[in-house]
Amino acid sequence: MKKNLEAARAARKAWEDGLLKKTLEKAPERQARFATLSDMEIGRLYTETDGAERDDDAEIGLPGEFPYTRGIHPTMYRGKVWTMRQFAGFGAAEDTNKRFKYLLAEGVNGLSTAFDMPTLMGYDADHPMSRGEVGREGVAVSTLEDMEILFDGIPLGEVTTSMTINAPAIVLMCMYVAIAEKKGIPRAKLGGTIQADMLKEFIAQKEWIVSPRPSVRILMDMIQWCADELPKWNSVSVSGYHIREAGATAVQELAFTLADGLEYVKQGVARGMDVDHFAPRISFFFDVHNDFFEEIAKLRAARRIWAREMKQRFNAKNPRSWMLRTHCQTAGVSLTAQQPMNNVVRVAVQALAAVLGGTQSLHTNSLDETLALPSEEAVTIALRTQQVIAEETGVVNTVDPLGGSYFVEALTDRVEREAMDYIKRIDVMGGMIDAVEHGFPQREIADSAWRFQRGLERGEKTIVGINKYVVKENVPIPLLKIDPAVERRQVERLAKVRKNRDQAKHLRAMQALASACHTDQNLTPLVLEAVRALATLGEISECFRQAWGAYREPVSF
Amino acid sequence: MVESRKVRILVAKPGLDGHDRGAKIIARALRDAGYEVIYTGLHQTPEMIVAAALQEDVDAVGLSILSGAHMTLIPAIIDLLAEKGLGDVAVFGGGIIPDDDIPVLEKKGVRKIFTPGASTDHIVEWMRANVKPREL
Numbered sequence: 001m002k003k004n005l006e007a008a009r010a011a012r013k014a015w016e017d018g019l020l021k022k023t024l025e026k027a028p029e030r031q032a033r034f035a036t037l038s039d040m041e042i043g044r045l046y047t048e049t050d051g052a053e054r055d056d057d058a059e060i061g062l063p064g065e066f067p068y069t070r071g072i073h074p075t076m077y078r079g080k081v082w083t084m085r086q087f088a089g090f091g092a093a094e095d096t097n098k099r100f101k102y103l104l105a106e107g108v109n110g111l112s113t114a115f116d117m118p119t120l121m122g123y124d125a126d127h128p129m130s131r132g133e134v135g136r137e138g139v140a141v142s143t144l145e146d147m148e149i150l151f152d153g154i155p156l157g158e159v160t161t162s163m164t165i166n167a168p169a170i171v172l173m174c175m176y177v178a179i180a181e182k183k184g185i186p187r188a189k190l191g192g193t194i195q196a197d198m199l200k201e202f203i204a205q206k207e208w209i210v211s212p213r214p215s216v217r218i219l220m221d222m223i224q225w226c227a228d229e230l231p232k233w234n235s236v237s238v239s240g241y242h243i244r245e246a247g248a249t250a251v252q253e254l255a256f257t258l259a260d261g262l263e264y265v266k267q268g269v270a271r272g273m274d275v276d277h278f279a280p281r282i283s284f285f286f287d288v289h290n291d292f293f294e295e296i297a298k299l300r301a302a303r304r305i306w307a308r309e310m311k312q313r314f315n316a317k318n319p320r321s322w323m324l325r326t327h328c329q330t331a332g333v334s335l336t337a338q339q340p341m342n343n344v345v346r347v348a349v350q351a352l353a354a355v356l357g358g359t360q361s362l363h364t365n366s367l368d369e370t371l372a373l374p375s376e377e378a379v380t381i382a383l384r385t386q387q388v389i390a391e392e393t394g395v396v397n398t399v400d401p402l403g404g405s406y407f408v409e410a411l412t413d414r415v416e417r418e419a420m421d422y423i424k425r426i427d428v429m430g431g432m433i434d435a436v437e438h439g440f441p442q443r444e445i446a447d448s449a450w451r452f453q454r455g456l457e458r459g460e461k462t463i464v465g466i467n468k469y470v471v472k473e474n475v476p477i478p479l480l481k482i483d484p485a486v487e488r489r490q491v492e493r494l495a496k497v498r499k500n501r502d503q504a505k506h507l508r509a510m511q512a513l514a515s516a517c518h519t520d521q522n523l524t525p526l527v528l529e530a531v532r533a534l535a536t537l538g539e540i541s542e543c544f545r546q547a548w549g550a551y552r553e554p555v556s557f
Numbered sequence: 558m559v560e561s562r563k564v565r566i567l568v569a570k571p572g573l574d575g576h577d578r579g580a581k582i583i584a585r586a587l588r589d590a591g592y593e594v595i596y597t598g599l600h601q602t603p604e605m606i607v608a609a610a611l612q613e614d615v616d617a618v619g620l621s622i623l624s625g626a627h628m629t630l631i632p633a634i635i636d637l638l639a640e641k642g643l644g645d646v647a648v649f650g651g652g653i654i655p656d657d658d659i660p661v662l663e664k665k666g667v668r669k670i671f672t673p674g675a676s677t678d679h680i681v682e683w684m685r686a687n688v689k690p691r692e693l
Contacts, residue, residue, distance in 0.1 A: 117624050130573075132625075133573050133629075137624050204575075206577060206599050206600075207575050245578070246577075336674060338673075373625075449581070449582060453582050456676075457676050457677060463674075465674075476656065482625065555596055556596075
């Protein structure tokens with residue numbers, strides 16, 4: 001290809017001076033500027049002249065090989081389609097257990113657990129902060145007993161389970177290990193993912209217990225313990241999803257997520273761990289928004305940056321440390337309450353981008369999620385969307401069908417370059433913990449959110465049904481309602497557990513945990529012992545607050 | 558004639574959800590429109606919000622909530638405001654609030670619920686038409 005470059009340049013120039021010029025004179029383009037959703041300007045045409053300086057063999061390569069631009073697996077979806085993993089959780093453990101079983105019967109091949117707000121913040125159902133929140137935005141889990149009900153009848157050795165939990169992740173992971181023990185399932189068979197990505201909590205999702213440094217210490221204890229004990233378990237899911245939803249651009253999402261991941265690897269190495277012992281179990285989670293090619297480029301650039309940084313920065317030798325394995329979710333923030341049926345179309349296009357970007361697993365949002373947690377009908381359409389893509393469209397027939405597209409490759413390069421600029425700035429600040437403490441990513445995201453909103457209100461950006469093609473009356477859709485009695489029942493169940501547990505065993509476990517917080521001892525075995533002794537999520541979280549103080553965010557807007 | 562003072566608005570995040578994109582955008586838009594805006598930050602109890610409203614002598618309180626706890630927390634805030642002699646503070650809100658809940662909240666005393674997709678211009682216009690400085 002390279003030898004024809006001069007000819008290609010000449011041909012392009014002739015086209016620009018000839019046909020194009022004449023066309024523009026007669027019919028000017030619709031806009032002076034064309035840009036992605038993240039406001040990245042896009043050119044009229046991409047040809048081989050746009051990638052002239054790229055070494056295709058080194059930068060694009062082949063699937064399953066470094067730097068994995070074309071995918072982490074040599075056969076991709078010809079071998080195995082992505083895991084269809086629908087995020088679910090509401091009400092009491094019984095309600096969510098029923099939804100899990102429904103989803104498995106309908107063809108999902110992985111579970112994904114949404115916990116309610118009190119659980120995410122480390123409060124039991126009976127805490128004053130929990131009023132009105134129990135079971136509303138996810139499932140309420142305060143004790144090992146709730147966890148047993150949640151996974152009742154589900155084969156933990158066969159189904160992989162993802163848990164979206166961060167600040168108290170160590171508690172929920174230990175509960176999962178403890179129920180597997182009770183069912184006699186060996187740890188080596190436990191497959192799944194715990195999100196546990198605390199840096200993005202301070203950046204975007206904002207569910208925390210203690211401040212960034214002790215939060216990262218607890219996470220690193222888990223990563224270390226998982227590397228030794230749970231060989232099939234992803235000990236962290238470094239997440240861009242929440243960063244994007246909070247208003248970041250695609251480049252910011254990519255840069256901040258990878259910078260979070262790099263910080264965790266740096267912390268692990270600083271503890272004296274062998275990078276190839278724990279890095280293969282680091283997984284990722286990205287948002288997939290409306291701008292089709294921008295999203296595909298983002299996922300391809302993500303793999304390339306991660307592979308290169310792991311190899312060059314950390315000297316990782318194991319190819320599994322280089323591979324960025326990711327889950328994707330369609331963009332909740334892109335859904336509209338107005339004309340909600342249109343959301344089905346948005347989700348389908350976003351899901352297709354995730355697949356063409358080479359995702360390992362995927363959640364498709366339900367059409368009603370701007371209004372409530374999804375109804376069973378809505379979640380079924382969302383799952384069927386993935387099944388249609390996998391089994392009807394034919395996009396799975398070849399590996400990375402967009403690889404080599406002049407535009408996609410040029411956009412991948414550009415997203416990579418701009419993300420690397422951010423990563424270098426964060427390096428200069430001392431890494432992501434320092435950057436977060438200075439509020440840097442938080443400010444960048446708030447500014448992007450503001451710019452997008454202004455652009456929308458000036459009509460520079462379009463959202464169908466919001467600022468164009470508006471209808472007066474919306475047809476109401478059926479919504480999932482949470483029974484207010486869930487909170488009361490949950491509080492009663494919790495009281496019973498507290499009353500009936502072996503108090504001496506509980507006290508011993510909690511004292512051991514409290515005293516270990518101020519040592520370098522890995523906290524995971526101590527939390528495991530505490531949950532076995534029926535210590536509650538709130539009690540263990542309170543132990544962390546006692547040790548390090550409750551975190552409060554510096555307020556700015 | 559004494560120039561009337563600027564309207565003061567407390568933007569607050571009751572409940573445990575961390576979705577502060579909307580609250581921050583509204584706070585910024587109201588500030589740009591000339592209001593004095595105080596933002597509470599996240600994870601506020603009704604007691605904390607009412608204490609801030611009292612301390613800051615605000616004329617309006619904007620509540621952003623996306624956790625589903627609005628039917629518990631918003632009425633609790635309205636009751637507490639009345640208890641503290643702030644019954645004339647204009648309470649408005651937004652977030653994930655299903656249509657069926659809006660009339661119930663309005664009956665309770667919420668002046669206006671903005672639903673997803675409301676523009677900041679629309680919110681500022683509403684504020685200009687409906688919120689005046691309270692007699693302190």
